[in-house]
Amino acid sequence: MNPFSSAQSGFIDRIDDNLCLDAKLAIGVLEGFIRNEVNKVGFSKAVVALSGGIDSALSLAVAARAMGPGNVLALLMPYRTSSPASRNDAEELVEKLGVQSKIIDVSNMVDAYVNEYELSNIRKGNVMARARMIALYDHSEEFTGLVVGTSNKTELLLGYGTIYGDMASAINPLGDLYKTQVRQISEAMELPESIVNKAPSADLWEGQQDEDEIGFTYRDIDRLLYLLIDERWSVPEITSSGIELQFVDQLISRVRRNQFKRRPPIIAKISERTIEREFRYPRDWGV
Amino acid sequence: MRDVRIGIAQINPVLGDIEANVDKHLEFIRRAVDDKCGLVVFPELSLTGYVLEDLSYDVAVDIKSSAINRLRECSGDVSIIAGFIHHTSDHQFKIASAYFEDGEIVHVHHKVYLVTYGLFDEGRFCAPGDRIRAFNTKFGRQAVLICEDLWHPSSMVIAAGDGADIIHAPAASPGRGVSGSSQQLGSSRTWHDLTRTYSQMFVNYGTFANRVGYEDGINYYGLSQIVGPDGAILAEAPADEECLIAADLTDGALRRARISTPLRRDEKLELTIEELRRIKTERSQ
Numbered sequence: 001m002n003p004f005s006s007a008q009s010g011f012i013d014r015i016d017d018n019l020c021l022d023a024k025l026a027i028g029v030l031e032g033f034i035r036n037e038v039n040k041v042g043f044s045k046a047v048v049a050l051s052g053g054i055d056s057a058l059s060l061a062v063a064a065r066a067m068g069p070g071n072v073l074a075l076l077m078p079y080r081t082s083s084p085a086s087r088n089d090a091e092e093l094v095e096k097l098g099v100q101s102k103i104i105d106v107s108n109m110v111d112a113y114v115n116e117y118e119l120s121n122i123r124k125g126n127v128m129a130r131a132r133m134i135a136l137y138d139h140s141e142e143f144t145g146l147v148v149g150t151s152n153k154t155e156l157l158l159g160y161g162t163i164y165g166d167m168a169s170a171i172n173p174l175g176d177l178y179k180t181q182v183r184q185i186s187e188a189m190e191l192p193e194s195i196v197n198k199a200p201s202a203d204l205w206e207g208q209q210d211e212d213e214i215g216f217t218y219r220d221i222d223r224l225l226y227l228l229i230d231e232r233w234s235v236p237e238i239t240s241s242g243i244e245l246q247f248v249d250q251l252i253s254r255v256r257r258n259q260f261k262r263r264p265p266i267i268a269k270i271s272e273r274t275i276e277r278e279f280r281y282p283r284d285w286g287v
Numbered sequence: 288m289r290d291v292r293i294g295i296a297q298i299n300p301v302l303g304d305i306e307a308n309v310d311k312h313l314e315f316i317r318r319a320v321d322d323k324c325g326l327v328v329f330p331e332l333s334l335t336g337y338v339l340e341d342l343s344y345d346v347a348v349d350i351k352s353s354a355i356n357r358l359r360e361c362s363g364d365v366s367i368i369a370g371f372i373h374h375t376s377d378h379q380f381k382i383a384s385a386y387f388e389d390g391e392i393v394h395v396h397h398k399v400y401l402v403t404y405g406l407f408d409e410g411r412f413c414a415p416g417d418r419i420r421a422f423n424t425k426f427g428r429q430a431v432l433i434c435e436d437l438w439h440p441s442s443m444v445i446a447a448g449d450g451a452d453i454i455h456a457p458a459a460s461p462g463r464g465v466s467g468s469s470q471q472l473g474s475s476r477t478w479h480d481l482t483r484t485y486s487q488m489f490v491n492y493g494t495f496a497n498r499v500g501y502e503d504g505i506n507y508y509g510l511s512q513i514v515g516p517d518g519a520i521l522a523e524a525p526a527d528e529e530c531l532i533a534a535d536l537t538d539g540a541l542r543r544a545r546i547s548t549p550l551r552r553d554e555k556l557e558l559t560i561e562e563l564r565r566i567k568t569e570r571s572q
Contacts, residue, residue, distance in 0.1 A: 278405050
């Protein structure tokens with residue numbers, strides 16, 4: 001299904017042009033962001049969970065530039081069903097960037113829980129993501145490095161991630177970049193082609209592919225999200241431009257349903273000054 | 288004024304779902320008709336819910352929209368005050384309460400004092416209203432002020448000075464402050480003090496139409512009131528429950544209050560205007 005088949009090519013080209021970033025400029029901002037945020041809280045090192053996918057590869061590469069490769073620890077945390085190709089890609093990237101690395105097989109940790117119960121793929125995937133979070137934060141303590149996140153804007157908006165799992169981080173350089181922009185910047189940073197070109201996968205079970213699971217390509221999703229979020233187009237405006245209503249409805253409903261994942265837990269208001277409501281210091285207040 | 292039974296629909300709107308809220312309005316309108324009310328007052332932003340933030344732009348409607356028309360159509364049986372985000376023709380977004388009577392909108396009030404402090408952030412999303420007016424209805428002269436408008440006594444001076452016999456305060460007042468053993472939320476105590484004191488001092492009937500329910504951790508406590516021109520509480524809603532309360536407002540009671548406490552008769556409007564003009568001139572110098 002091509003939800004843009006009735007849209008005019010000039011219209012699509014304009015969206016694609018706007019989604020296209022000045023990669024050099026963007027990389028500079030991200031690099032400065034990581035260095036500033038890490039140093040500000042008294043750290044000089046960073047930890048990144050590296051799967052072999054494009055998002056974690058980009059986070060790692062930018063962190064290495066920002067902090068120096070010797071100050072960055074890449075944690076490879078395969079489960080026994082994880083793709084060996086991704087593992088190879090991850091190891092290749094570690095070598096290329098010259099960062100420190102450690103392999104932690106989470107199979108025993110995950111299976112200790114999983115084997116107690118009959119878990120669906122989704123539940124098992126969540127357990128894996130949270131097991132990795134435990135190892136990641138534990139190594140953040142050991143390495144005295146801040147956890148640099150890997151969730152991009154597309155995933156955050158779709159809620160395509162595990163809350164308190166892969167969504168957990170101290171700082172997130174990719175959260176305002178759509179998936180297609182992550183790809184563009186990764187190319188500009190000359191990350192290995194095998195990483196840039198592979199089909200996106202959360203790799204939580206064998207053969208899992210993001211675009212199959214979500215039902216649309218990242219290219220189409222990003223075009224629509226860009227119109228909805230960045231340019232604030234209304235649904236009638238979007239559908240009258242030839243984009244399929246069903247696609248629009250499905251995506252909006254997904255973005256809405258997953259709002260909870262993007263916000264801290266809600267606090268029952270009792271007092272005159274409630275955390276997050278009237279008690280609103282910037283996060284940097286704490287440094 | 289004409290004698291009239293008025294009701295307050297203390298409801299829990301669904302955040303951001305205008306159609307569901309119209310359905311809820313119609314249900315409470317039917318109940319008000321059954322209860323022989325001539326007018327039913329809904330809380331602030333009753334058609335949209337309160338903590339809208341960016342949703343303000345999505346739920347905003349103009350007064351010709353189908354949601355508004357559905358209310359207009361049933362205002363022959365009972366007059367209605369309902370709240371929404373008004374999307375104006377120049378693309379301003381304003382917190383509004385409209386007065387529906389016999390198939391027409393006879394008045395729209397835009398909230399003048401947007402709350403942008405504490406837990407409130409209205410000024411980030413909405414434009415303020417620029418006028419306060421009383422208006423004529425088949426029951427007499429009335430005025431609508433929305434929530435924070437009432438926290439500025441000047442709003443009441445204008446509404447009463449403009450001849451309103453019934454002054455409505457649709458509100459979305461969150462509960463906050465449970466200190467000590469007051470057995471009452473700090474915010475509800477302030478509201479009840481306001482409603483009673485204003486009605487007594489400006490000698491008018493007053494409504495405080497608050498909502499109930501929770502939004503993003505904020506609790507709206509209800510406790511809506513209808514107050515007489517002597518400050519007497521004529522009807523009071525329970526806390527936290529959706530309900531319809533009603534009271535009979537009579538011209539006779541208003542007449543007696545205006546005789547025994549002739550504050551309106553003695554009000555020196557000209558003096559107030561002159562002094563305010565002087566203050567304005569001196570401030571601008």
